[in-house]
Amino acid sequence: MAFIIAVAQQKGGAGKSTVTANLAAALAADFRVALLDTDPQATLSRWAELRAGQPAARPLTFEAVSGWRVPASIDKLARDHDIVLLDTAPHAETDSKVAIRAASLVLIPMQPAGPDLWASEATLKLAGSEKRQALVLLNRVPAQGRLKDQIGAELDSRKLATLGPGWGNRTGFATAFMQGLGVTEASPRSTAAEEVLASVAALKALMPG
Ligand SMILES: Nc1ncnc2c1ncn2[C@@H]1O[C@H](COP(=O)(O)OP(=O)(O)OP(=O)(O)O)[C@@H](O)[C@H]1O
Numbered sequence: 001m002a003f004i005i006a007v008a009q010q011k012g013g014a015g016k017s018t019v020t021a022n023l024a025a026a027l028a029a030d031f032r033v034a035l036l037d038t039d040p041q042a043t044l045s046r047w048a049e050l051r052a053g054q055p056a057a058r059p060l061t062f063e064a065v066s067g068w069r070v071p072a073s074i075d076k077l078a079r080d081h082d083i084v085l086l087d088t089a090p091h092a093e094t095d096s097k098v099a100i101r102a103a104s105l106v107l108i109p110m111q112p113a114g115p116d117l118w119a120s121e122a123t124l125k126l127a128g129s130e131k132r133q134a135l136v137l138l139n140r141v142p143a144q145g146r147l148k149d150q151i152g153a154e155l156d157s158r159k160l161a162t163l164g165p166g167w168g169n170r171t172g173f174a175t176a177f178m179q180g181l182g183v184t185e186a187s188p189r190s191t192a193a194e195e196v197l198a199s200v201a202a203l204k205a206l207m208p209g
Pocket residue numbers: 011012013014015016017018019039041043088089090139140141167168169170171173174177
């Protein structure tokens with residue numbers, strides 16, 4: 001049975017699609033990976049189209065469906081892949097619930113700022129009501145400043161765990177995305193790639209077997 005990761009966060013622009021694409025590309029080095037874009041905005045579909053023309057892109061399965069078709073697609077992809085990653089839409093509680101219900105793990109990208117933390121509460125509540133393990137992935141963490149520590153303390157006080165140290169605010173993520181690649185493929189020696197690989201190592205530790 002596949003390990004299913006729902007990348008969810010009600011707040012728009014938190015980095016759901018960036019996180020999903022980069023984890024998928026990095027995990028595809030070691031696993032049979034499927035990506036399901038459940039967001040009608042189709043951000044990842046555009047990424048996948050660009051990816052098709054890239055020699056550096058590791059093979060992965062891509063599908064885009066939304067609404068009532070999502071559970072059946074997840075079931076089908078889970079049959080012949082090790083990992084299924086779900087990108088979800090912002091502000092879509094019903095759709096997020098479907099993805100979260102199917103997930104082994106809910107990953108919540110969050111920028112280290114108050115409004116983002118507060119907006120995460122809706123997604124955390126959904127994960128809680130579906131009894132799913134949820135981890136925060138701090139994203140666009142500024143290189144300097146006290147914000148990260150402040151948010152770290154807030155997460156601790158709410159007993160929220162993170163998936164490793166998080167990802168910095170780096171143009172490399174946007175550059176790779178526009179090429180249909182993950183940063184581990186576009187610039188394997190970059191700090192961004194190191195950050196993604198640290199998250200991948202943390203994910204591997206959570207996967208059964
Ligand atoms: N770590 C990062 N460093 C720099 N830019 C980033 C990073 N993560 C995301 N971005 C940029 O932030 C913007 C929003 O990211 P993304 O589309 O992944 O968010 P999203 O949560 O999927 O948005 P939506 O809610 O609209 O689906 C994009 O322009 C992306 O390139």
